[in-house]
Amino acid sequence: MLDERKKKILKEIVDEYIDTAEPVSSAAIVEKYESNISSATVRNDMAELEKLGYLEKTHISSGRVPSAKGYRLYVDELLKYDNISLEEIKYIQEKLENKANGIEELTKIATTTLSEITHYTTVSIGPKASQQLIEEIKFVLLGSRMLMGIIVTDTGLVKETIIKFDEDIEEEQVETLNYFFNNKLKGEPIEKIDTSLEKYIIRELKYSINIIRPIIEQMKKLIEEEKIYLEGANKSFELPEFKSLELAKNFVNILDTKELMRDILNTGFAEDIQIYIGDENENKELKDFSIVTFKHSVGDKELGTIGIIGPKRMNYSKVISVMKYISKKLDDNFKEDNK
Amino acid sequence: MLDERKKKILKEIVDEYIDTAEPVSSAAIVEKYESNISSATVRNDMAELEKLGYLEKTHISSGRVPSAKGYRLYVDELLKYDNISLEEIKYIQEKLENKANGIEELTKIATTTLSEITHYTTVSIGPKASQQLIEEIKFVLLGSRMLMGIIVTDTGLVKETIIKFDEDIEEEQVETLNYFFNNKLKGEPIEKIDTSLEKYIIRELKYSINIIRPIIEQMKKLIEEEKIYLEGANKSFELPEFKSLELAKNFVNILDTKELMRDILNTGFAEDIQIYIGDENENKELKDFSIVTFKHSVGDKELGTIGIIGPKRMNYSKVISVMKYISKKLDDNFKEDNK
DNA sequence: ATTAGCACTCAATATCTCGGACTGCTAATA
DNA sequence: TATTAGCAGTCCGAGATATTGAGTGCTAAT
Numbered sequence: 081m082l083d084e085r086k087k088k089i090l091k092e093i094v095d096e097y098i099d100t101a102e103p104v105s106s107a108a109i110v111e112k113y114e115s116n117i118s119s120a121t122v123r124n125d126m127a128e129l130e131k132l133g134y135l136e137k138t139h140i141s142s143g144r145v146p147s148a149k150g151y152r153l154y155v156d157e158l159l160k161y162d163n164i165s166l167e168e169i170k171y172i173q174e175k176l177e178n179k180a181n182g183i184e185e186l187t188k189i190a191t192t193t194l195s196e197i198t199h200y201t202t203v204s205i206g207p208k209a210s211q212q213l214i215e216e217i218k219f220v221l222l223g224s225r226m227l228m229g230i231i232v233t234d235t236g237l238v239k240e241t242i243i244k245f246d247e248d249i250e251e252e253q254v255e256t257l258n259y260f261f262n263n264k265l266k267g268e269p270i271e272k273i274d275t276s277l278e279k280y281i282i283r284e285l286k287y288s289i290n291i292i293r294p295i296i297e298q299m300k301k302l303i304e305e306e307k308i309y310l311e312g313a314n315k316s317f318e319l320p321e322f323k324s325l326e327l328a329k330n331f332v333n334i335l336d337t338k339e340l341m342r343d344i345l346n347t348g349f350a351e352d353i354q355i356y357i358g359d360e361n362e363n364k365e366l367k368d369f370s371i372v373t374f375k376h377s378v379g380d381k382e383l384g385t386i387g388i389i390g391p392k393r394m395n396y397s398k399v400i401s402v403m404k405y406i407s408k409k410l411d412d413n414f415k416e417d418n419k
Numbered sequence: 420m421l422d423e424r425k426k427k428i429l430k431e432i433v434d435e436y437i438d439t440a441e442p443v444s445s446a447a448i449v450e451k452y453e454s455n456i457s458s459a460t461v462r463n464d465m466a467e468l469e470k471l472g473y474l475e476k477t478h479i480s481s482g483r484v485p486s487a488k489g490y491r492l493y494v495d496e497l498l499k500y501d502n503i504s505l506e507e508i509k510y511i512q513e514k515l516e517n518k519a520n521g522i523e524e525l526t527k528i529a530t531t532t533l534s535e536i537t538h539y540t541t542v543s544i545g546p547k548a549s550q551q552l553i554e555e556i557k558f559v560l561l562g563s564r565m566l567m568g569i570i571v572t573d574t575g576l577v578k579e580t581i582i583k584f585d586e587d588i589e590e591e592q593v594e595t596l597n598y599f600f601n602n603k604l605k606g607e608p609i610e611k612i613d614t615s616l617e618k619y620i621i622r623e624l625k626y627s628i629n630i631i632r633p634i635i636e637q638m639k640k641l642i643e644e645e646k647i648y649l650e651g652a653n654k655s656f657e658l659p660e661f662k663s664l665e666l667a668k669n670f671v672n673i674l675d676t677k678e679l680m681r682d683i684l685n686t687g688f689a690e691d692i693q694i695y696i697g698d699e700n701e702n703k704e705l706k707d708f709s710i711v712t713f714k715h716s717v718g719d720k721e722l723g724t725i726g727i728i729g730p731k732r733m734n735y736s737k738v739i740s741v742m743k744y745i746s747k748k749l750d751d752n753f754k755e756d757n758k
Numbered sequence: 759a760t761t762a763g764c765a766c767t768c769a770a771t772a773t774c775t776c777g778g779a780c781t782g783c784t785a786a787t788a
Numbered sequence: 789t790a791t792t793a794g795c796a797g798t799c800c801g802a803g804a805t806a807t808t809g810a811g812t813g814c815t816a817a818t
Contacts, residue, residue, distance in 0.1 A: 117760080118762080120760075120761050120762070121760060124759095139767080139769070141767045
């Protein structure tokens with residue numbers, strides 16, 4: 081059905097549409113890419129491609145626009161992902177090489193860099209503490225009624241929280257807590273910090289609930305928190321599709337709805353770059369947009385997910401090429417850090 | 420010049436415009452507020468108010484719209500700021516009463532609450548560490564090549580950072596660092612942590628620069644960082660003024676430009692609520708918007724600034740009333756915490 | 759299988775008309 | 789002198805109508 085020329089023309093139409101944001105005419109294809117066949121031939125192929133569902137028309141006599149199915153074929157079979165320049169590679173290396181920062185900070189930097197290079201809006205979510213094992217727990221006394229609780233996990237993630245009390249805490253108690261928590265929890269999944277642990281500690285240590293409860297509560301919050309980071313929202317607004325107020329409003333709504341962003345970033349599997357084009361997305365609000373995400377992970381532990389959200393007419397080649405590279409760099413960075 | 424009736428009519432026009440977002444006609448004023456005078460009389464007063472610069476017309480035969488000067492008079496002299504309901508007061512109390520969190524967290528919660536009640540976009544910036552005095556410094560060894568550095572200031576602000584090293588650190592060294600830093604810096608302004616301190620420590624302690632440099636560097640970053648927090652960007656987009664694509668784009672641009680947000684929040688003085696209406700703002704990009712901010716501070720130390728950004732046609736009465744209350748609550752909360 | 763050529767469609771833009779929402783002004787009134 | 793009724797005049801905005809031109813689909817020829 082799809083001979084080589086039709087595939088070629090499909091790719092050219094998508095390329096052209098990504099470039100111009102205007103429905104693509106047969107004449108434009110001939111002029112720019114196919115000087116040795118006539119526009120009538122291209123029209124015939126276009127009609128065929130439309131019949132097969134790869135292209136759409138905005139009205140009866142308009143040029144063609146790729147359908148979600150068209151983009152899908154384009155992304156899956158027609159593109160190569162080496163669309164990244166030496167300058168860009170250097171820039172990414174520079175940005176990601178500083179290892180003074182923790183995993184969360186690194187994810188943020190990667191998110192910003194991705195937005196800078198692609199000129200799209202990017203978003204990321206930090207590491208999932210809940211999946212990790214406890215390597216070390218420390219409590220530090222600050223003043224007389226405040227502790228800082230720190231957890232280090234097996235992937236090197238550091239999480240800390242402030243815990244305030246209504247009564248004074250003794251340095252001795254802190255030492256006991258440190259010993260006790262480490263003894264009990266080292267090597268265990270972080271989710272072990274829960275109310276049953278609370279009961280156990282009260283029984284064993286005979287400490288007042290006024291001390292234990294705030295600790296467990298704050299630690300639990302810590303595990304659950306998922307920080308979302310957004311970069312370059314304004315960049316999307318320069319794109320011609322956002323001339324439609326409707327679309328612009330939807331877009332702002334999506335970015336502002338944290339639960340939705342969380343959903344988006346939390347679906348998909350590790351290792352791969354995930355691409356959702358238009359209504360391939362389960363969520364209806366996303367039907368006019370495309371989302372490309374990847375997870376930075378070690379084994380089955382997610383250290384962060386970074387995504388790009390933009391119009392369906394996205395420069396997939398650039399976006400995916402840059403993502404692949406950043407993904408690789410993040411992995412390298414992590415390996416070197418833990419060697 | 421401005422007799423009582425004219426003032427009253429000006430207030431009514433601004434109220435009405437804030438309510439409807441449409442130019443206000445003389446007939447509308449008579450119908451809604453001034454049933455005992457005729458529209459012609461109102462027209463005469465409107466003409467006068469326009470001559471004095473409080474009102475503007477969008478075209479020769481249109482109704483009137485407040486000018487920046489008009490809003491200013493309205494805000495300064497014609498409004499009372501008790502536009503807050505019992506339910507709202509309760510809601511705010513509930514949100515702000517939990518003291519388990521640090522100052523930064525509290526500012527965030529206040530920002531979110533303000534947006535929820537007013538339905539405007541809110542933004543805040545965390546405490547200025549640079550203005551504060553050091554109460555306590557602690558270093559905690561995590562694993563063998565990582566420290567957490569914690570600073571507690573005189574206002575109870577807690578700041579912490581991860582510091583990574585290329586060589587192992589001994590527990591003994593950490594203790595020395597703790598002793599040394601506290602001894603040297605307790606009660607001092609936080610800005611004392613700088614490169615001259617670095618030199619001094621190297622001279623005194625004879626520790627390698629590989630240990631001291633990362634510490635100083637990360638601590639300096641910590642002092643400089645100013646976290647901006649944004650809430651309810653999508654709420655603004657429901658307002659009729661944002662039907663203008665131009666304006667909507669400007670708005671997103673403003674919110675996305677962190678330096679600009681920083682500027683906005685960092686101008687103005689403590690204690691007072693600051694109001695910038697339209698081109699009263701120095702920054703030209705803000706000419707179509709109004710900004711209302713207040714600082715949560717203790718003495719001359721700023722614990723955070725919270726602002727609302729929206730159209731000039733803002734419900735100043737509601738916004739300022741709610742802000743006044745939240746501001747008071749934050750102060751109470753702080754006092755209670757430090758009593 | 760390809761192509762030239764032409765009829766046909768439809769979006770986009772410009773032009774015009776018309777109603778009505780306002781004001782400003784004048785002259786009458788309290 | 790302050791207020792008001794009444795009316796002429798302005799201009800916005802919503803439709804209606806015409807015009808242009810970019811593109812397609814189809815037919816018939818190559």
